[in-house]
Amino acid sequence: MNDVIHNPILAGFNPDPSICRVGDDYYLATSTFEWYPGVQIHHSRDLANWTLVTRPLNRASQLDMRGNPDSCGIWAPCLSYADGLFWLVYTDMKRYEGNFKDGHNYVVTAPRIEGPWSDPVYLNSSGFDPSLFHDTDGRKWLINLQWDYRQHEGRDRFGGIVLQQYDPEQRRLVGDINNIFAGTELKLTEGSHLYRRDGWYHLLVAEGGTGYQHAVTMARSKTLTGPYEVHPNNPLLTSRDDPENPLQRAGHADLVDSPEGDTYLVHLCSRPLTGTRLSPMGRETAIQRVEWGEDGWLRLADEGNVPALEVAMSGVTQKLPAHAEHYDFKSATLPDAFQWLRTPYPERLFSLTERPGYLRLFGRESVGSWFEQALVARRQDSIHCSAETTLTFEPEDIQQFAGLIAYYNRFKFHYLAVTLNDAGDKVLSIISCLDDWPNGNLSIAEQGIRIEPDATIRLGLDIHARELRFRYAQGGEAWQPIGPALDAGLLSDEGSGRAHGYFTGTFLGMAAHDISGRGTPADFQAFCYRRAPLSETR
Known part of the structure; x- marks a missing residue:
């Protein structure tokens, strides 16, 4: 231009x-x-x-x-x-x-x-x-x-x-x-x-x-x-x-x-x-x-x-932004695109050196915590976009989960998470919070998709205007859709039951939560963010 x-x-x-x-x-x-x-x-x-x-x-x-x-x-x-x-x-x-x-x-x-x-x-x-x-x-x-x-x-x-x-x-x-x-x-x-x-x-x-x-x-x-x-x-x-x-x-x-x-x-x-x-x-x-x-x-x-x-x-x-941004976490410092929440002590949340070539998140407090939450994410800056990551994670019980998240605040998020079910199987769940007042309206959809122990899994999401869809792939297999179309418009200042809204924006990233307090780690090998061509977003 x-x-x-x-x-x-x-x-x-x-x-x-x-x-x-x-x-x-x-x-x-x-x-x-x-x-x-x-x-x-x-x-x-x-x-x-x-x-x-x-x-x-x-x-x-x-x-x-x-x-x-x-x-x-x-x-x-x-x-x-x-x-x-x-x-x-x-x-x-x-x-x-x-x-x-x-x-x-x-x-x-x-x-x-x-x-x-x-x-x-x-x-x-x-x-x-x-x-x-x-x-x-x-x-x-x-x-x-x-x-x-x-x-x-x-x-x-x-x-x-x-x-x-x-x-x-x-x-x-x-x-x-x-x-x-x-x-x-x-x-x-x-x-x-x-x-x-x-x-x-x-x-x-x-x-x-x-x-x-x-x-x-x-x-x-x-x-x-x-x-x-x-x-x-x-x-x-x-x-x-x-x-x-x-x-x-x-x-x-x-x-x-x-x-x-x-x-x-x-x-x-x-x-x-x-x-x-x-x-x-x-x-x-x-x-x-x-x-x-x-x-x-x-x-x-x-x-x-x-x-x-x-x-x-x-x-x-005016230069156009890159269509895709790929992060392989081979550096000892977090890429500039990413931020985390609230704490000045990021070593409590993540490490780029404990497992070289990986971003290791230490499971901390629950999703939405105002104190210590292991969530590392970047801004959504295109109406149509996608995000992908590769995860290795071995939860020990239902209180431990990690995965790919679209996050606005504690009451507005969509989260594709690896966790355990009641039978002790490692499975994928979609955890959504659908409103921010008064009780959060948490929705948990266990998909029944089992993941083999010690297996690497790829997680992805695609946002097209107001629609968000998750996908996954085990090992070298092809991507498979998971869950229904979700409301991406919810993740906005205006998308809630509150009359006055909030002030931030949607972040896409990686998260690990361990509400048992044991700090179970989750390793992310890469993260990719893609924007739609400019002609489709303006």
Whole structure:
């Protein structure tokens, strides 16, 4: 694709983008929630082609999410560069549901994007979505949503954007706290960033919630603490009035200027399955070209306020992703595509050296555990895709199972697992959790397919839009289908009984569970992920 950027630029679960430029290099940070290590940072030279360069929160002194509920953990990082350092601020959310939010905000720094990244400096816990603004006079300011736990008719618990100075020498916030922006009639004001241009302070916020009413709002003021006047054509960006747009839930944005002086906006979006409001790939990152008008306000270059699927950019060639990605686990380190859940102690979950050429998972707590779960997976980033793995596993009883999993959270997954039946035979089972409230609705379908002791088995899954089907093969035999068509749409923010959903996306990977506590290992020889041709997914 020449002279055009096709959205999204980061496919699959990559929400809440924050972008900065250093020279000719662009860096883009996105939320990772309960997946470890924390924060994804991608690099690009052209805004079209991006490569993962680091996940900076990668040790216990920086991040420990054991016990964090689903969709808690790392919310909305903000990445900036000043004074020869990269600055990353973020929330570690410890409680999501109910009137209260327990989220703690921190800052880490690094001289290079690859690190080493510092241990965190605690900032505050007054609300989430922190952002660090480096003013032209050298002072630094933290802004974040202030959470108001009270709830009654007419009250918005999103209590406005608060500002306080950060002193890097004292390594703490100092001075008065000012509530600088209460938001607009769209409400749910969050995801704030500050910029200074032509004598104005410009405030960019997300509003309307991260669902299908999501939007980007702008306001400006001559003074840092306000008052801020709202953009005359608010909202700047939204899909809320265009339900047929392939990019839905557009919001939560950040701005960057190119070396040539052009301005671009990166923003959150999702691509629901055709005819539904189900987004198994979660919230992704897209880009739009924007322009500053003669009146000093920012607007989309294509006019209006709806996101474009394609953005013109002369001289750029956007590379297509590889059709297939194969991992043979011959390295002593986990391939970059994979993450695990919550814990900073991955040696408790897996090893790439105990059996060279294999990923060995140690069976830990149950599927969906918030503490220690041996599940290693990668993002689904294509509407039509497949995954395969090769497993050697010798369970000793029904409490031990391992296999191939499509996982969203503790109440939304499909799992093709090797285990034992009551007769002591090694068999295949399909374990699905069909809803997330109130009881999980676990479905277990034992297929009666026996597997010989000490035998290697291949496990596969195929996703075609909303349909997921498992398959298997013993030894060198041909693939055989197993079980019924399953609902892949369930594995999405919207695919549940919950009114407000969650915030991540579908992961495909390998898992081992041993709820007896004996830590029985499962060895995975390889993992392959295949995407459908691009013409079939867009």
